[in-house]
Amino acid sequence: MTALHRDDSASLSEDDFNYICQFVYKSAGIVLNASKREMVYRRLTRIVRERKIGSFSEYCRLLRAQSEQEESYFINAITTNLTSFFREQHHFDYLSQHELPKLLETKKESKRIRIWSSxxxxxxxxxxxxxxxxxxxxxxxxxxxxxxxxxxxDSNVVAKGKAGVYSLKNVEDMPNNLKNKYFKKGRGEYESQVRAENIIKELITFKQLNLLDSWPMQGPFDIIFCRNVLIYFDKKTQSALFERYYNLLAPGGLLLLGHSESLGLYQQYFENVGRTIFRKPF
Structure with a gap:
């Protein structure tokens, strides 16, 4: 078997790249284009090394022949996972200063709050x-x-989230009072890690879900986070998702998008109440 080298980029043929783009779109609704070729190259390099496969073309043949068996592994490997605690802080400021106090008042009878991080x-x-x-x-x-x-x-990142274990570097920017209250520092060989305390872990249910598939949950949700994922979908898929989010939101519920995302034509169905914060009318 031949090892892949960086100057071997020509081995990612146009046919293979186009097939990868089509497979990812069909499986996950994610749009890859020429601007993502370098990213695809890097991810495929890691895949073929892990699988001890000699070339990109050989892996594409495997993907064609065993697409069902290979889909979960491949989508996990190809999708991007960039995140951090309290990313886009203004969203959490809005929740703590405006939305949650309002929900605590309007829902004081039912005492029910449902939030989805999609x-x-x-x-x-x-x-x-x-x-x-x-x-x-x-x-x-x-x-x-x-x-x-x-x-x-991505089932791998879902498992990591469920475990709730992070490096100290992940939480270094978090205020000390919150860090000490909700995360426990490891000892001995784990001293460079923290673990989420049960008090916050017990609030969260982690599940693998492809947004293009059917959604088993019924809602309604008071708040839905859909941040920094829509940029990977085309307009048609975005509109379909906005309609599904709208239907799952409670009247007056919030939909929060990423900093570079917008509702497009679906804006007419929501009220803009903050930076990439949208409310479904009552």
Whole structure:
């Protein structure tokens, strides 16, 4: 078997690249184009090395022949997972200063709050939501039926999120009071790691979910996070997802998008209440 070298980029033929793009779009709705060729090259290099396969073409033949068996592994390897705790801080500020106090008042009878992190990656987003929610609930947390659903297409990152173990570097920018309250520092060989405390882990249910597939949950959700994932979909897929999010939101519920995302034509169905924060009308 021949090892792949960086100057071997010609081995990713146009046919193979186009096939990869089509496979990813069909499986996950993610649009890859020429601007993503270098990223695809790097991810494929890692795949063929892990599988001890001699070339990109050989792996594409495997993908064609065993697409069902190979799909989960391949999509996990090719998708991007970039996240951090309290990423886009303004969203969490809006929740703590405006939305959660309002929900605590309007839902004081049912005491039910449901939040969905629909592209949860390795879990930093849902844990950030859980911390924000518990800080808002304060001493009343045990009286409330508050739950967070965290989903992602990548089974590996879902497993990492469920484990709730992170490096100290991951939490270095978090305020010390929150870090000490909600994360436990490891000892001995684990001293460079922290683990999410049960008080926030118990709020979150992690599940693997392809957003293009059927959604088993019924809602309604008070808040849905869909951040930095829509940029990988085409307009048609985005519109279909916006309609599904809209239908799962409670009247008055919030949809939060990433900093470079917009509702496009679907903006007419929502009220813009903050930077990439949209409310479904009551």
């Amino acid at each position: 592209a949860s990656s390795t879990g930093e987003e849902p844990y950030s939501i859980a911390v924000t929610l518990l800080e808002a609930l304060g001493t009343q947390s045990s009286y409330w039926d508050a739950k967070i659903l965290a989903t992602d297409i």
